[in-house]
Amino acid sequence: MKRSLPLAIVFIGGVVFFISYFVPHYISEEILQRQIMVEWIKVISLFAFVIGLYSLIHLHVNKIKRKVDNWQYSILTLSGIGVMFIVGILLPEKFNGGIQQGSIYDWIFMNLQVPLQATMFSLLAFYITSAAFRAFKARSVEATCLLLAAVVVMLGRVPLGETIRSITQGFLDFPKWTQWILDVPNTATKRAIMLGVALGMMATSLKIILGIERSWLGGSE
Amino acid sequence: MKKFFLNIVNLDRRWIFLMVAIVVSVPLFIPSNPPIVPARPVQELYDFIDALPEGSTIMVCFDYSPDSLAELNPMGRAICRHAFSKDINVIGMAFAWPSGSGLGQEVVSSAAKEYDKVQGKDWVYFGYKVGFAQMIIGMGKDIVKTVQADYRGESLKNMELFQEVKNYDDVSIVIVLAAGGTVQTYIYFVNTMYNRPVSAGVTAVMAADYYPYLQTGQLIGLLNGMKGAADYEKLINIKGLGTRGIPSQNWAHIMIIILIVVGNIAYLLEKKQTK
Amino acid sequence: MAFWSVFGTILAALATLAIFSFLYKDNPFYRSAEHIMIGLSVGYGLGQLWHLGFKQFLFDPLFKEARYELLIPTAIGMLYFGFVHPKTRWLIRIPIAILMGIMAGFGLGPGMQASIFKQVQGTIIPLFRYGLTVGETFSNILLIVGVFSAIVYFFFSWKHKGVVGGVAKVGIYFLMIGFGASFGLTVMGRISLLIGRIVFLFQDLPKVLFGG
Numbered sequence: 073m074k075r076s077l078p079l080a081i082v083f084i085g086g087v088v089f090f091i092s093y094f095v096p097h098y099i100s101e102e103i104l105q106r107q108i109m110v111e112w113i114k115v116i117s118l119f120a121f122v123i124g125l126y127s128l129i130h131l132h133v134n135k136i137k138r139k140v141d142n143w144q145y146s147i148l149t150l151s152g153i154g155v156m157f158i159v160g161i162l163l164p165e166k167f168n169g170g171i172q173q174g175s176i177y178d179w180i181f182m183n184l185q186v187p188l189q190a191t192m193f194s195l196l197a198f199y200i201t202s203a204a205f206r207a208f209k210a211r212s213v214e215a216t217c218l219l220l221a222a223v224v225v226m227l228g229r230v231p232l233g234e235t236i237r238s239i240t241q242g243f244l245d246f247p248k249w250t251q252w253i254l255d256v257p258n259t260a261t262k263r264a265i266m267l268g269v270a271l272g273m274m275a276t277s278l279k280i281i282l283g284i285e286r287s288w289l290g291g292s293e
Numbered sequence: 294m295k296k297f298f299l300n301i302v303n304l305d306r307r308w309i310f311l312m313v314a315i316v317v318s319v320p321l322f323i324p325s326n327p328p329i330v331p332a333r334p335v336q337e338l339y340d341f342i343d344a345l346p347e348g349s350t351i352m353v354c355f356d357y358s359p360d361s362l363a364e365l366n367p368m369g370r371a372i373c374r375h376a377f378s379k380d381i382n383v384i385g386m387a388f389a390w391p392s393g394s395g396l397g398q399e400v401v402s403s404a405a406k407e408y409d410k411v412q413g414k415d416w417v418y419f420g421y422k423v424g425f426a427q428m429i430i431g432m433g434k435d436i437v438k439t440v441q442a443d444y445r446g447e448s449l450k451n452m453e454l455f456q457e458v459k460n461y462d463d464v465s466i467v468i469v470l471a472a473g474g475t476v477q478t479y480i481y482f483v484n485t486m487y488n489r490p491v492s493a494g495v496t497a498v499m500a501a502d503y504y505p506y507l508q509t510g511q512l513i514g515l516l517n518g519m520k521g522a523a524d525y526e527k528l529i530n531i532k533g534l535g536t537r538g539i540p541s542q543n544w545a546h547i548m549i550i551i552l553i554v555v556g557n558i559a560y561l562l563e564k565k566q567t568k
Numbered sequence: 569m570a571f572w573s574v575f576g577t578i579l580a581a582l583a584t585l586a587i588f589s590f591l592y593k594d595n596p597f598y599r600s601a602e603h604i605m606i607g608l609s610v611g612y613g614l615g616q617l618w619h620l621g622f623k624q625f626l627f628d629p630l631f632k633e634a635r636y637e638l639l640i641p642t643a644i645g646m647l648y649f650g651f652v653h654p655k656t657r658w659l660i661r662i663p664i665a666i667l668m669g670i671m672a673g674f675g676l677g678p679g680m681q682a683s684i685f686k687q688v689q690g691t692i693i694p695l696f697r698y699g700l701t702v703g704e705t706f707s708n709i710l711l712i713v714g715v716f717s718a719i720v721y722f723f724f725s726w727k728h729k730g731v732v733g734g735v736a737k738v739g740i741y742f743l744m745i746g747f748g749a750s751f752g753l754t755v756m757g758r759i760s761l762l763i764g765r766i767v768f769l770f771q772d773l774p775k776v777l778f779g780g
Contacts (some may be wrong), residue, residue: 074658078665079725085669093486101434104627109670110431110439112641114424118662119645120622121423121613126652128610145603152607160615171615174446175399181574183393184583186359189392190585190764193360197317197545197624197762198310198591200755205309205552205723206302208751209560214744219557222755223550229497229756230543231327231522238328243587251333253749253763254504258709258716261746262737263505267715267734268722270683277672277679288668289661311593317759330746363764364757391616392609423621426671442624466591481678485686497757501750509690511682518753519760537771545759 079283086281129153156180221257225250298559300567309552316548320540327540331524335506338492338514339528342375343465349465350382350458353396354479356389357472361496365470366400367522367535368494371512372468373404375529377415382454383513384464386419386440388428389475394421398444413452415444420444426478466513470494478502480511494521512559577776583766692717714742 087264094101126223132146141251163169168176227233237245277290279285295549331339353372357365370424376383385401387393398418405416412418419440422428423480428559431439436458437449448453458465467483469476469491484491490513493503506512518523519542571723626642629635644666650659693708694700700708720732721739728736 074661078661081662081665082669082672085666087695088671089670089673090676093674094579103484105674106431106434106438109674110424110427112586112627112644113427113667113670115423115641116619116645116666117424117427118617118626119349119648120661120667121580121615121617121621123648125610125614142599145512148600148603149607149610152609153611154607156608156615160611161618171395171619177612178395178448179572179576180608181392181655183580184401185605185608185612186362186396187393187580187583187765187768188587188601189359189609190362190761191584192602192605194363194758194761194765195590197758198313200758201313201545201549201552202306202309204549204755205556208553208556210557211560214740217741217744217749218748219553221745222752223553224744225749225752226550226755229518229752230546231539232547234328234330247330247332250749252707253608253745254501255508256710257714258501258505258713258743258749259508259720261743262502263691263744264715264718264722266502266505266683267687267719270679272689274676274680274684277676278764280668280672284515288664306590308753314766317762318770319768321767359676360761363711364769365759391613394610394616394620421620422615423617423625426675430674436578441629444620446619446624477683481573481682485678485682496752498750500753500757501746505687505690509686511686518757521765536763537767538760541763541766542756542759546756547765549755549759 075286075289078289079286083281083283086277125153221253225252228253238255294561296528296563297359298555301555302559302563312548314544316544317541320544321537322361323540327539327543329523329527329536329539332517332521333526334515334517335521335524335528336516338372338468338516339375339525341490341492341513342372342381343379345379345381345465347380348382350384350454350463351386352386352390352467353374353401353465354401354469354475355385355387355393355399356469356475357396357496358390359396361472362396363534363538364496364519364522366396367493367519367533368468369397369400370404370533371522371525371529371531372494373401374407374531375405375409375525377408378529380402380415381465381483382452382458383410383416384419384458385416388419388425389423389471389473391421393528394444397402402541410513413447414454417449417452417454418444424558425475427484429478429482430486433482433489461487466490467494468494470516472496472499476500476506476512480509497521511542574776581769581773584769588765664714713738718742718746 085272089104092104123293129150132149135143136150156177159169159175160171163176165175168174170228173179208219208222210219224246227236228246228248233246233250237247276285280288345351352529355365355369373383373385374485378488383401383405385397387397389497398420401416401418402412405412410416420443422440428439433559437455440449442448443452459481467489469477469479471493472495476491476495479491483489492513492515494516495503495518497520500517500521502514503515505517519535519538522533524535524541526533526536584603586597589595590598622660626638647659647662647665650656650769691712693711694706695708695712717735717739721736721743726732
């Protein structure tokens with residue numbers, strides 16, 4: 073029951089909805105696709121997020137309770153969630169509550185979350201430069217191909233490429249070479265990878281529907 | 294000289310960090326007008342939107358969070374401004390990530406304000422909705438029934454725009470600004486299932502992966518990173534973040550190429566020495 | 569309003585600097601900023617989920633429009649709460665099974681069409697045709713050779729020896745050029761993100777603080 077019921081649901085859902093894609097009938101389009109797939113699944117998905125939130129809060133509360141290393145920072149995380157919960161959900165709109173433009177929630181998002189998140193990812197610029205300097209070496213013919221393609225693309229995507237083209241009167245045309253690399257060898261390799269990934273996904277989907285792939289069921293129970 | 298190259302590879306990485314910061318910052322203080330020549334895929338999207346008749350509707354999907362803001366926000370701004378300047382209606386949404394919701398709202402509403410566009414008639418913003426793929430599939434049948442209400446919670450039923458726009462058949466193109474793999478979902482359902490045009494503006498990191506879709510015509514045009522945004526800004530003749538950032542991008546690339554060359558010389562010298 | 573705008577911009581600058589401080593070394597300012605970011609990010613999602621999810625798709629249709637059929641997905645969704653107790657934990661598999669079954673089945677058709685059939689079709693291109701330039705013919709040949717050889721490289725059922733080994737080797741060169749292009753663009757993307765913050769610090773921030 074604990075394993076066979078979910079496996080039966082996956083099988084029936086998979087087969088029925090696979091067929092429904094190809095059958096333009098009222099039952100398939102209105103009931104299966106619109107009513108069940110769109111309306112109902114939206115509601116089911118809502119609860120999945122609640123579980124995610126529960127897990128995160130549980131993790132940080134435990135850290136604080138057990139006073140593990142750096143537990144103080146967990147208070148900040150929980151405070152962040154709490155503040156947004158209060159101003160976004162509990163606080164009435166007449167006190168600038170809610171999620172609309174101009175609300176406290178929106179102000180915190182724009183002035184704190186946006187700069188924090190944007191800066192966090194901008195750190196990668198420093199690390200990729202350092203990595204390129206230390207590790208990007210022409211150790212073999214293959215590595216040289218990679219290095220040359222990268223350098224051509226880096227030059228072709230910035231105004232320096234245009235300037236070199238003008239100076240050499242079109243002889244060293246980095247922007248054109250860049251576009252060609254992206255359009256031909258890059259397209260060819262990405263397509264080969266895509267075909268492999270797509271076939272793998274199809275195979276995995278079929279294995280899930282047919283109950284061959286069961287790792288998603290979790291533990292042995 | 295040889296000693297210099299052999300020692301430089303052991304340089305504390307914080308010196309390299311400092312160099313990056315200087316090289317990116319200094320060009321912002323020096324007025325310059327670097328040549329920006331729009332790439333072909335950017336021109337394709339521009340031409341498509343430019344050829345749309347007045348009163349057409351486009352969808353712009355803000356599938357990114359603040360971490361990719363520098364690359365994708367200027368694209369969104371440029372596309373919305375282009376559309377509004379041609380009296381094309383814009384439907385904005387951010388179904389993929391909740392954190393894209395506020396960013397998209399700011400981009401669409403500020404562009405609409407600039408061109409005196411009326412919410413509900415000339416533009417609508419849906420914001421975030423749960424059930425990403427389901428929403429995309431559902432909108433192909435009935436936008437109002439699927440989405441139900443806009444970002445403010447107002448029902449779409451009575452909005453002027455949705456008296457005309459029922460589903461994707463009434464939308465000229467769906468433009469996806471994405472920092473993740475969501476473009477594929479739109480290609481699967483909007484393009485393949487409903488046979489409607491899809492275009493994309495993506496972060497430079499993932500841009501190379503979408504060229505196969507460009508070659509098959511599954512994507513109409515492709516905006517690639519900050520340069521893609523700068524190209525589009527050039528085409529509509531505005532100076533947004535994309536254009537402002539290009540001089541810094543230029544010098545940063547030059548520095549990185551020099552660093553790669555220096556690193557390789559050091560590597561060759563080291564190899565020769567060990568032999 | 570102006571005060572809040574200026575204060576917000578100063579706060580944003582401080583947040584930016586707190587994260588940048590990590591470049592020197594790990595420190596409490598960075599750690600605090602990092603944890604606040606996670607909390608705010610989750611809290612922001614919660615607000616969106618409540619107003620644009622629970623309210624719009626569940627409570628309003630259920631209580632204002634009396635669409636009681638939505639109680640069925642609600643009941644299914646609530647099975648997720650089985651997660652909290654070991655004895656009921658298996659119940660979580662039911663909503664997961666519904667989501668996985670439906671999306672795996674429905675996604676098969678368009679997935680095959682978009683990522684396999686259309687891609688194969690895009691590789692069946694003319695090598696010689698009236699009006700095709702030498703350069704275009706050369707590119708088309710390279711595209712076909714590139715796709716084929718890269719696929720052979722990823723085909724591990726045959727040993728990469730002899731002809732297969734040779735073709736796989738060609739595939740490696742194509743792959744390296746493709747990855748090189750990706751790396752070049754990755755560098756560009758990462759630098760762009762930094763430019764966004766530097767433009768904020770050196771152009772937008774002074775404008776808000778000192779006008780102009």
